[in-house]
Amino acid sequence: MTAPLATTPTDQADRFFSWLRAVGVVLPSCAIKQNQPGERLRVAHTALAAAAADRDCGAVAPERLALVPVTQQHWPTLCRLRVRPEQEPFVPPPLAVLRAQTFDPANPSDVFAIELDGRPIGMFTSKPRRPNLVWFAHFLVDQSVQGRGIGRWAFQSYLNMLARAGFRGNVGLNVHRDNPAVIQFYSEQGFSFDPTNDVGEHLGMQVTLPG
Numbered sequence: 424m425t426a427p428l429a430t431t432p433t434d435q436a437d438r439f440f441s442w443l444r445a446v447g448v449v450l451p452s453c454a455i456k457q458n459q460p461g462e463r464l465r466v467a468h469t470a471l472a473a474a475a476a477d478r479d480c481g482a483v484a485p486e487r488l489a490l491v492p493v494t495q496q497h498w499p500t501l502c503r504l505r506v507r508p509e510q511e512p513f514v515p516p517p518l519a520v521l522r523a524q525t526f527d528p529a530n531p532s533d534v535f536a537i538e539l540d541g542r543p544i545g546m547f548t549s550k551p552r553r554p555n556l557v558w559f560a561h562f563l564v565d566q567s568v569q570g571r572g573i574g575r576w577a578f579q580s581y582l583n584m585l586a587r588a589g590f591r592g593n594v595g596l597n598v599h600r601d602n603p604a605v606i607q608f609y610s611e612q613g614f615s616f617d618p619t620n621d622v623g624e625h626l627g628m629q630v631t632l633p634g
């Protein structure tokens with residue numbers, strides 16, 4: 424039997440919300456707390472317009488972004504993030520990070536989620552290696568929102584966070600030798616090659632944070 428047609432504004436709003444969810448539009452929680460059906464529809468249309476604008480690939484406004492320490496609640500979403508197929512050799516999947524955190528708790532990294540409008544869309548890890556060296560790794564942004572300035576914002580925020588915490592040593596990382604765009608990106612941030620940390624196909628890079 425087919426469902427009865429929506430007749431009241433409340434029905435229409437509920438159907439619209441169901442459809443938005445079905446096509447993968449994530450609404451801000453304020454949108455679903457609205458009680459007035461007319462207001463709920465207006466908010467839903469606004470959210471839909473914002474989602475459509477997202478697909479237009481403009482730069483993302485920094486006020487929509489946040490770096491937050493990962494909690495248990497983040498992992499189901501983080502484990503669904505995907506890089507482009509050709510980027511898969513460059514970074515382990517988030518599940519591998521979760522496994523390492525779970526099965527090697529004596530050697531933990533700090534894991535950060537990059538949030539867009541409160542939704543995790545990327546991540547990275549940071550780990551002290553020596554008193555004057557922290558190691559940056561597992562950096563990824565979901566393929567759906569790459570190329571919009573989020574990675575650059577997250578990386579600069581990370582370096583600022585270290586500086587604000589009073590860290591004055593070196594930041595090191597490995598980058599795949601076949602990932603020239605990202606090598607260029609790190610070079611622009613002041614990183615230079617550090618062959619003492621080359622590992623297989625991955626080149627070592629390092630920068631010294633100013634004192």
Ligand SMILES: CC(C)(COP(=O)(O)OP(=O)(O)OC[C@H]1O[C@@H](n2cnc3c(N)ncnc32)[C@H](O)[C@@H]1OP(=O)(O)O)[C@@H](O)C(=O)NCCC(=O)NCCS
Nearest residue numbers: 506510513514562563564569570571572573574575604608
């Ligand atoms: C690296 C990564 C996190 C950057 O995130 P992002 O949100 O796409 O980055 P931005 O939009 O801020 O772009 C930052 C710079 O990255 C470079 N870049 C990254 N990936 C690129 C690609 N596939 N093609 C071209 N440039 C790329 C560009 O130089 C860009 O600079 P621009 O803004 O001057 O063009 C993302 O591309 C990613 O997840 N890549 C796959 C995983 C990976 O390679 N991680 C790095 C491990 S060391």
